[in-house]
Amino acid sequence: MKRPPPPPPPPPENNKKLKDVEISFPIVYGTISFWLGKKASEYNSHKWTVYVRSANNEDLSVIVKRVVFQLHPSFQNPTRVVEQPPFELSESGWGEFEIAITLYFHSDVCEKRLDLFHQLKLYPEEEAGPQSTKKPVIVETYDEIVFPEPTEAFFQRVQNHPAANVPRLPPGITLPPSGSMEIVPYEKKRGDTKDHALSQWFSNFSEADELLKLAAARQQVQAHIAKLRRQLTMMEGMPQQSKVLSGPGQQFGHI
Amino acid sequence: MDAKDILGLPKTPFSTSQEKKSRPPKEPQRKPDGVSREVYALTGGVGMAPLMPTIEASHLKRRPAAEKEKVAWQWLPFTSSARSDNLQLYHWVRVVNGVPPTGDYQFAKYNKKVDVLKYTDEEYEKYLIDPAWSREETDQLFELCERFDLRFIVIADRFPTTRSVEDLKSRYYSVSRSLLIHRARSFDDVSGNPLVKDSYDAAHETERKRALSALLSQTKQQERKDAETLAEAKRIMESRAASKNLDEAGMPSSSDNAMVPVDGVSPLSGTHPPLTHPNTAANSSIPNSLRTLRVYLRTHALDQMVQAASASAGLRVIKRVDQTLQDLGVNLKPKVPTKAVCVEHLELRNEILTLLNLQKQLQNKEAEVSANRESSFTEAPSTPKRSNRDIDRTFIPDTIGFSGERAGKRDHKRKTTGRFIDAPPSPTQSKRPRKLKGSD
Numbered sequence: 001m002k003r004p005p006p007p008p009p010p011p012p013e014n015n016k017k018l019k020d021v022e023i024s025f026p027i028v029y030g031t032i033s034f035w036l037g038k039k040a041s042e043y044n045s046h047k048w049t050v051y052v053r054s055a056n057n058e059d060l061s062v063i064v065k066r067v068v069f070q071l072h073p074s075f076q077n078p079t080r081v082v083e084q085p086p087f088e089l090s091e092s093g094w095g096e097f098e099i100a101i102t103l104y105f106h107s108d109v110c111e112k113r114l115d116l117f118h119q120l121k122l123y124p125e126e127e128a129g130p131q132s133t134k135k136p137v138i139v140e141t142y143d144e145i146v147f148p149e150p151t152e153a154f155f156q157r158v159q160n161h162p163a164a165n166v167p168r169l170p171p172g173i174t175l176p177p178s179g180s181m182e183i184v185p186y187e188k189k190r191g192d193t194k195d196h197a198l199s200q201w202f203s204n205f206s207e208a209d210e211l212l213k214l215a216a217a218r219q220q221v222q223a224h225i226a227k228l229r230r231q232l233t234m235m236e237g238m239p240q241q242s243k244v245l246s247g248p249g250q251q252f253g254h255i
Numbered sequence: 256m257d258a259k260d261i262l263g264l265p266k267t268p269f270s271t272s273q274e275k276k277s278r279p280p281k282e283p284q285r286k287p288d289g290v291s292r293e294v295y296a297l298t299g300g301v302g303m304a305p306l307m308p309t310i311e312a313s314h315l316k317r318r319p320a321a322e323k324e325k326v327a328w329q330w331l332p333f334t335s336s337a338r339s340d341n342l343q344l345y346h347w348v349r350v351v352n353g354v355p356p357t358g359d360y361q362f363a364k365y366n367k368k369v370d371v372l373k374y375t376d377e378e379y380e381k382y383l384i385d386p387a388w389s390r391e392e393t394d395q396l397f398e399l400c401e402r403f404d405l406r407f408i409v410i411a412d413r414f415p416t417t418r419s420v421e422d423l424k425s426r427y428y429s430v431s432r433s434l435l436i437h438r439a440r441s442f443d444d445v446s447g448n449p450l451v452k453d454s455y456d457a458a459h460e461t462e463r464k465r466a467l468s469a470l471l472s473q474t475k476q477q478e479r480k481d482a483e484t485l486a487e488a489k490r491i492m493e494s495r496a497a498s499k500n501l502d503e504a505g506m507p508s509s510s511d512n513a514m515v516p517v518d519g520v521s522p523l524s525g526t527h528p529p530l531t532h533p534n535t536a537a538n539s540s541i542p543n544s545l546r547t548l549r550v551y552l553r554t555h556a557l558d559q560m561v562q563a564a565s566a567s568a569g570l571r572v573i574k575r576v577d578q579t580l581q582d583l584g585v586n587l588k589p590k591v592p593t594k595a596v597c598v599e600h601l602e603l604r605n606e607i608l609t610l611l612n613l614q615k616q617l618q619n620k621e622a623e624v625s626a627n628r629e630s631s632f633t634e635a636p637s638t639p640k641r642s643n644r645d646i647d648r649t650f651i652p653d654t655i656g657f658s659g660e661r662a663g664k665r666d667h668k669r670k671t672t673g674r675f676i677d678a679p680p681s682p683t684q685s686k687r688p689r690k691l692k693g694s695d
Contacts, residue, residue: 024553024594110550142591144553148545165594205591214599217583221606228613235620 085191
């Protein structure tokens, strides 16, 4: 297997960590499974692909060095290592199981690995109708890989990369201009998944929809809170008269 | 009786001291070979058992000294004192230097017999008559006890009439006990005998077995329910203790589980306790446990922050927050957990916590108002207050006059709490929430 070229070694002076900065990479991981229809046999009924991709289908190899998919022990060589984008693996089988996906990053990004877990789904829900060879079963999960306090070198390397969410630097921190280093040398082979064979099945994850829904819910709750507050203030006046009557020296009603 | 008795070792204290004396005086100071200095220092040198075997490896390689003795195995007959039929059996034995082992069969000593007491006719007539047991039955019981060595399960199986194991045991032990007592010259002689000291309690035994079988035949579901109840009880005890501490410290308790005092002078009655959840400020920042991580998933961070935000709330409150989220049509876990979504999600959860808090306060307030009103009408100002429970009990008959007003108040409730909608408009019912709370 061909190893990807190593990332540029960060200059030592750029190893300083940036406080209060986090870089995040929106990702999507999941499986797409096709029923083989007439070609299905007892132990080979589905062809499926498990993958980790950037949420906007950009090249994840800017941070990811290697992805290890841990399959069910009944597969031959159940530990599958993918060292090149796209980080995906296709297999065929008949059973659903949990796939452990481990991401290893380039050394300037992070020494630690990251574990994801995905439940392979081959058979459609009953309400989705009968199995068909045309319509695959897709389960995808959106998440974001967060790197808190990145090094300056890492920040500079990815700050213009389309796969990354890079914040504006807090005031007071300036990075030295990064000369010709900007050209990232790993783009020999395209690592993005924009023209991926399965891309028509990729789901869209809309942050705006989610935010709208949350905003509506918050509005409802806030209105409710305001109403309750008014009622409480109204009731405030009522106990006054009885308080005058009850003398000092009372005990709290402990039980 | 000590460990030496059990092990059958000589009890003489001399052997050890002699051993010590016979050692050269320098011996304890010298480090034995094969033990590292550090390990030897740990043993303290003198008087302690070595931590590890101090046999040198070279010793083990040498052949044992007693090489000359010739060991052979032979197929020889033997007799056992445990047998009464003189049956001749053979076995393989180790014969050293042509001398076969002598003496009784080595396992004969395990042939233990129970000494079942025998009674005479006279003794039976005098002490042992029991209306529930005939002489024949008792005789049969004792015969079977002897034959089966007090294995009562077997005895009960062979017993000609149907008697429970407890029945049989009870008869056997009571007969043995009274025989022992009456045969002894004085009670003190036998007071130490286990049969006398601990009499058999058939009722207790039956109950024990019943409880045991009930426990063993429990379903998983019941078990889970029990565990839940216990956990809940523990939580209540803790929250009570906590609220007590708070009250003693003179601080207003706004936690969900704390009881809000009902009396007029409670520190809460004039002002609202803080309405915002105490953790709100800390929520939006990343918990410390994540700060040290070099990489994490956004969903993990959200999980941790949700946990941190609801740490002070009880299990029930957390469940109600989740329920409210569902009622609002919001996913318990965001589908697209971007940073902004997570922040909004946390805010929403906090607002729901505040909302639930307010609902609770309103309920308390209503209960407080009604209790205060009622108390001010029935009790003279100087009368010392009674506890909440007393008030509840005392005022039930007196409250009819308030029903009209209560109905009006109930309308508030219908709009706000929604939890006691079904409550009939009687004041006794309206107070239930607070009462529940006390034992909540």
